[in-house]
Amino acid sequence: MNVVLLSDFSSASTHMLDYAATLFKNQKVNFTILHIKTPCESKSCSGKCSVVFNQKLKKDQNLLELNGYHIDQIQIKFIEGAYIESIRNVIAEQHTDLIMLGNSNKGDYNTGLFFDKKTLEIITKVKCSVVLVPEEATIKLPQKALLPTDFSITSDYSIFNILTSLPFVNQTHLSLLPTGLNKTLGPNRKHSKELISKVINSLEFKSVKEIYSTNKASCIDGFDLVMVMAKNLSIFQDLFSTSKSSLCRPEIPILFLHDSRKL
Structure with a gap:
């Protein structure tokens, strides 16, 4: 690597x-x-x-x-x-x-x-x-990772390829956090959710589960890595905005995923 x-x-x-x-x-x-x-x-x-x-x-x-x-x-x-x-x-x-x-x-x-x-x-x-x-991040291998997503990507799932090369993945529990969604998913996002879940579950995470949180300011508590799809700017605003309504300032490493490699 x-x-x-x-x-x-x-x-x-x-x-x-x-x-x-x-x-x-x-x-x-x-x-x-x-x-x-x-x-x-x-x-x-x-x-x-x-x-x-x-x-x-x-x-x-x-x-x-x-x-x-x-x-x-x-x-x-x-x-x-x-x-x-x-x-x-x-x-x-x-x-x-x-x-x-x-x-x-x-x-x-x-x-x-x-x-x-x-x-x-x-x-x-x-x-x-x-x-x-x-600078405040604890130096340790990730054991609990969070992937917030609004299931808006619909075609290129090579964005997750990097996870096949990272050595800590098979020792990490992954939580999927749906964000920015209405009460029901539209047909495109429903299909995208199914595909994302299929891809994620094909990787070697120790476990994968979907979670829900109504408290933005505490949703990263207990995690030691956040993964974000780099092209999804709406997630950036939800998580990393300096406004009071967004998630509190992260103090854990963030992995921004790009579709940079092809299988």
Whole structure:
């Protein structure tokens, strides 16, 4: 499995690296620790940025080595360029399966959601599944996962393919939480629900069940991973809006699912 770890050398990034080290412990995984910055406008830089940031990336690399990973499993990469375009190029070149990044509790939430614009663009504009690790998240393997869904996808179920490669799935209990629905499902969503349930049950989760909650602010209590279909922006508003009517600020890792790989 190929995993890109987006690092900005913050405490949130370091926490994400620790979480990644735990998540893939004793698994066949190749990490690329990636830092991207806007190109320097001044000619006086003379390549100093590359030296400085590669030194910082090597410190991140050492952290993973201390967690038991071999140097051959860890590549570091520094890019000066457009942020989203650079990420897209890297995941295409390296056949990346998963992106991971940290999320600070001190962020400037100018998106109306509990993550910033850059994070939102990674989640929605890069065709690759993403794990967002809040700085407050406990570092442990997921045992109870939540998948909120309004059953609005109707065709491409390859969105769940990434789950066949994640090592913790067969040790995790999954709960499906219907959201944003009227009293009855329309024919398209009823059919979609049946197909989603069939796909989910074909995976190797320890158990799968459907749950209901009338209390948005507490529906993630007791879970240690939330999975969200990245194209479903209405779910984003339900779960991650900064408004008082939405779910409280998540403090557990979030897996944003993309239909990035085909079986």
